Amino acid sequence: DTGVSQDPRHKITKRGQNVTFRCDPISEHNRLYWYRQTLGQGPEFLTYFQNEAQLEKSRLLSDRFSAERPKGSFSTLEIQRTEQGDSAMYLCASSLVRQETQYFGPGTRLLVL
């Protein structure tokens, strides 16, 4: 399967714990996006990378959230001191620079107790 993959698929954690998610984009895709989706809502943009550079971050992204893409391939999204409001589906998507079509991974479903 050469699509976007995300790990883990599900994560249950206690409030105050740190969690880290991984995204492996389609190989040769330069752009990588992170989104958050809650029930009944569309995906909400969090941040975006072009190669290893983080070019945009949503104003909604608090300082508890950090994302990296150190070698321009896979990316990690870390949430520190999780809160119950962080419970959501975290989606990763990738695309080529010259194409706007985004290919989404299956998501990581986070539940903060």
Added chain:
Amino acid sequence: RKEVEQDPGPFNVPEGATVAFNCTYSNSASQSFFWYRQDCRKEPKLLMSVYSSGNEDGRFTAQLNRASQYISLLIRDSKLSDSATYLCVVNRGTGNQFYFGTGTSLTVIP
């Protein structure tokens, strides 16, 4: 005001019906427009891009009205397999943020 607004529905239509969804966007400088489909508990997948001249892909037709800042999706001869949430997506063109609507839920009934 939200960047992208959609009627969440739900739309419940019989097989074979024609159904239309509209979506409005707030930023007149927006440049790229898309419809994505999302099945229950699955990731969104591109259904079609929306071009200024309108475009058609089989039973699906997308239209863009820049003057009124809305995008439409028409589904003809609905199939049971069309049941899903349809997400309207807009890219402003400045930077690379994509704005998703809340989605419109469609259920096609036998």
